[in-house]
Amino acid sequence: MPVVIVDGSEIEIGADERLNCIEAARRAGKEIPHYCWHPGLSVVASCRMCLIETGQRDAATGKITMVPKLVPGCQTPAKDGTVIVTESQLVTDSRARVEEALLIDHPIDCPICDKAGECLLQDYHFEHGQAERRADLHPFTSRKRDVGPTVTLFVDRCIMCTRCVRFTREVSGTGELMVTSRGAKEEIDVFPGFPLDNKLAGNVVDLCPVGALGDKDFLYQQRVWFLKREANVCGGCSAGCSIHTEHNQDTVYRLKPRENPHVNKWWICDEGRYGWHHLHDPSRLLAAGHRTESGRGHAGTEAFEPVEWADVVARLRADLKAAGRLAVAVSPMLTVEEAWMLCAVARSIDPEAFLAVGHVPVAGEDETFPGGFTIRAEKCPNRLGVEAVVALFDPQTRTWGDLVAHVEGGNADAAWITAGYPAAWIDDATAGSFAGLRQLVVQDLFDSPLAARATWRLPAAGFAERAGTWVNVAHRAQAFEQAIKPPAGVWPEGRLYWNMLGRRGLYDPVAVRHQIAGSAAAFAALAGDLPATGIDLRLQQLAPS
């Protein structure tokens, strides 16, 4: 195995790994500061913050020959015998000078900058900068400019790392951003009439190591040090991008991509990034309701009387049992655990219950960008997971269409439709098919033509409000924790099913997952703790356990 010497300590790297000195030093626990380098973009070595001293140890004699000048760590490959020095006086001085140079024209307006608290310029200045300013004092300037519908550029804060420019050229392939002018006068800009308006545009804000690019959706909403982050999975489409949900006091403020080499690398799309606003939509269903006698036949919220959840648990089972033949739509918005418990609840009420995968929303076609990132047309996170769960109970995997036909054919007396879609999903005509049922349970985020016909109208939880496991389009199962509490009056689906199954204590998705993994070969991979980047269900099935 190749050995790299980082500040005197030897570390082994993989024989076929192509690491640069920043990555190799990181393995040894040494952080080499850098601005322009990003693992997902081409190397330009222009910020010069990662300058280090390197050398080569002769394999035969053990003699070390140093390169007689500083080299950028991002551009220098780490090979067998590479010597990396990150803490010499030369390196320290060079970092201080780069920090000083970057701050000459910077407005240093941290108190009004959104990036403050997660700004590399700030962090590196405290760690590597010099205490006193030597450059002349400028009057404060802060020019800002719209570069697109979602992004504002604070021109004077920019350090010209060009990450954003490279992103639009290499990953989104749209190339809106460019560098104009020359020398210290150069700026990031767009060509007039061609704004930064692509489906991945929000990533440039994440890439910006300083406060130059601001996300209009998040601008001035919250100081970042108040935010807590939870590793989560985006529910926007079947790609299942790994994200961080950043929230404070049960309010989501933004979503950020979470690095996952198997799924989304470092990126997320804008649809997912801004796809959390429905969580705090005032028109959400916020209480379990049962249709009142007087409200029968009428649509509208007044038609439902609120029911305590404890009563829902008891009455729902009795109502459905009394109704007779049950049909259940298992929404692809549910987690594997919730889907499994729902099927179990349904079969405990009616052993012959008709189980189908719920409505699968599709919009357009899959869209792949030059950098390899794909936005899926299937706008739900867990169709594969729910299909696999339903298949455990009924080998005939039925679809939403099958269920509608089944109900229309008069084969069901009661239906339990789980939904939880952030957008309107059912029209009045389809909802009309469910009119003749004795019991209709609808579990959804918002009112809908179907919910208006329900006997039981139950609120659903949003994506950040539930915990569990989703299986994406590539069969990768990712487990995640609940990020925020659902609004008062809303029980996440899992909690209801857990209680309806008569299980004690608080809903424990991990216990359910382990139970599924232990009982079904298709889910064997879900045993134990899952890595943060998830696990491929198919590969694990092939491997001997």
Added chain:
Amino acid sequence: MPAFKPVLLEAVGVPDGHTIASYKSRGGYAPLEKMLGEKQPADVVEMVKASGLRGRGGAGFSTGLKWTFLPKDHPGPIYLCVNADESEPGTFNNRILMEDDPHQVIEGIILSSYATRASTAYIYLRYEYPHSWHRLQGAIDEAYAAGYLGKNIQGTNFSLDIYLHRGAAAYICGEETGLIESLEGKRAWPRIKPPFPAIEGLFRKPTVVNNIETMACVAQIARRGVEWFKSIGVPADPNNPRDPGSYGPKLYCLSGHVEKPGCYEAPLGITARQLIDEFGGGVWKGRRAKAVIPGGISMGLMTESELDTPLDFAGPGRVGCLGLGTAAVVVIDDQTSIVDFLHNSCRFFAHESCGQCTPCREGTSWSLRMLERIKAGRGRLKDLDILLELGQTMGMMPGSTICGLADGAAWPIKNAIKKFRGEFEDYIKRTNPSGWMVTDPVPALQIVGAH
């Protein structure tokens, strides 16, 4: 005038010297025909290598050696880029060659392309040379008509096309990878190396980048022979195995405070004093030289006492200059303020820094602002320390930038402060009697960015 007979400049002053007929009457293109008929490309490489020709663009790298870095048996295409983006202040030797003897350059390009197996050559011409553009394009057209360019030149299976590309006027396009990026239609930001252009250059193919004067030298070596070329100049220092010597004639661009500025051809190794006195007629108005730029502003400064330094590839380095550069000798007389000189130099580099690497982008601009403040009578002695630090830490040699043009920006600062510190201190103390000793940050000179 010394007895050296100009070779590269022999067409200067000849009526219609730029035409193919005139060039052929002086013996031009005959060597090309002979080489194409009798010699293999490898022989031409050997010839240039044996001549000891070093690149005339500034860095002085061995031309033949550079050609051998191309990958062997490459399926092609291989490109030859000829650097005519002559932007170094004080330099105009390429211009003379392109305007007065373009066929000499073209013959050199054809020979070099034959040697490197390039089938396409690009001439990257700076925008500000419209006359060169017309002359070169005219000469290229003539060469096509005479069968020296195009398909199967002189009945051989060697083909070559030359494209003349006009840049958009930027100093950075003279850096070889900046030139390549610009030719590809991109912003001329120099590339990180490795890979070097010989491996991966223009359009990601092996590429050689040579200067116009180098091309002219190749043509003369083919015409007059290796022995002739090696008989001129300064032989390699036997005590220094890394010195390849400085052979051949060189075009020196003499300008500034001399009686007769101009482009003069002399053997490499002539001293600055000889050049000024014998060619330039001495420093003007009977004054003394205060400082001399040995080869373009980016090479730094020689003081009057250093004028006996030979202007070969090794000479200026021995007195603390960056090197011979483009051999553009600019004379600064003793009535000129060195503060003004440095201000002008910093203004140029602050304007021309491409802005890619932080140390150069911010360093050139910072140094200009300090000099503007010094000139406005608000200088501090501390500024000199900061300027010197900038000069010593900015550039490819300390490792803080991608390309060598940052070294060129740093060298005048470093040389001026080191060699003329007394004058700077006097100036600052005289113009800022109450504030020269301040060490705290002071308000910037201009209110910038008010909006």
